[in-house]
Amino acid sequence: MPEMPEIEAHAERLSDQFAGRVLAKFHPFNFTALKTAVPAPDLAYGLPLLGVRRRGKYLLIDFEPVTFVVHLMQGGRLLQDTKLSAKPRGGQARFIFEPIEGPDGHLDETALLLTEQGKERRAGVWCVTAGKVETTPPVDKLGPEAAGITAEALAERFAEKSMRIHGFLRDQRMVAGIGRRLANEVCWTARVSPFATTKSLGATGAVDIAAAIATCVAEGLSEERSRDDMSSSKDRTSTVHNRTGAPCPRSDEHGADTVRAVEYSGYTVNYCPSCQTGGKILADNTTSKFLK
Numbered sequence: 001m002p003e004m005p006e007i008e009a010h011a012e013r014l015s016d017q018f019a020g021r022v023l024a025k026f027h028p029f030n031f032t033a034l035k036t037a038v039p040a041p042d043l044a045y046g047l048p049l050l051g052v053r054r055r056g057k058y059l060l061i062d063f064e065p066v067t068f069v070v071h072l073m074q075g076g077r078l079l080q081d082t083k084l085s086a087k088p089r090g091g092q093a094r095f096i097f098e099p100i101e102g103p104d105g106h107l108d109e110t111a112l113l114l115t116e117q118g119k120e121r122r123a124g125v126w127c128v129t130a131g132k133v134e135t136t137p138p139v140d141k142l143g144p145e146a147a148g149i150t151a152e153a154l155a156e157r158f159a160e161k162s163m164r165i166h167g168f169l170r171d172q173r174m175v176a177g178i179g180r181r182l183a184n185e186v187c188w189t190a191r192v193s194p195f196a197t198t199k200s201l202g203a204t205g206a207v208d209i210a211a212a213i214a215t216c217v218a219e220g221l222s223e224e225r226s227r228d229d230m231s232s233s234k235d236r237t238s239t240v241h242n243r244t245g246a247p248c249p250r251s252d253e254h255g256a257d258t259v260r261a262v263e264y265s266g267y268t269v270n271y272c273p274s275c276q277t278g279g280k281i282l283a284d285n286t287t288s289k290f291l292k
Contacts, residue, residue, distance in 0.1 A: 001074045002230060004147055004177030005220030007054045010230045014052040017080065018112065021049050021097040023063065033092040035126045039066050056142045056176030060133060067133050069126040070114060076123030077230065081113035090115040093125050146177040147217050155206035162199035165192060165209065166269055184241040184270045186212045193277045194269045240270040248272040
């Protein structure tokens, strides 16, 4: 699933490409694509796009009266659409703009197409009243942005509830914008066990986690901004995520060790024992103990 760096860079690209374009129509291709009944999307018809921004893992497409909130889920993408096919492959919804004259004198009818491959059809669009996004589902339950979060703010949230740090980082109610890849990368960068509890980490651990978040987010964002489109998961640079069995990049510091994995039904926790768990191996999700 795209995380903060991918969504942020994509929002910037979409703003550059579509800001000022006048919305002619919003067309969902199936009844699951639009998650809300009011306000109506047609309130934005005939009005210019103010810009595209991000909140957590959501894209926010702003018009004066309404904001379209888009979640891509695992396989969704919001793409430039020049073909305007009646039945695009994986098409979920289309934002159709009034044509404008392009640099070459030809009419530019490029639309925005929300696609999602596979059968789950979980990507979707919410239409909410502009200015009330933060207090309206699905954004209202999000925690503070991971990007820019301070050690003090993290320490406060650590104290609220004791949970494994890997799960904390992925919980959008705790911090918004981090997913599986970044959670693995942040824990490795901070040299913290993914099973360490927030209570055990406390204020001191919050300093390390906040610094690691800043580092990993900045690296991911820099890489995404160098692209013309959103990366796929296999294209994203990682030190430990999805690198089970590979040498730990810090092997020259602590001696040869490999990236290990704890497998869950929906995701994998990757870590280096020498870096993060004092050499202890986390066998699996039922027998592994919390490591401090």
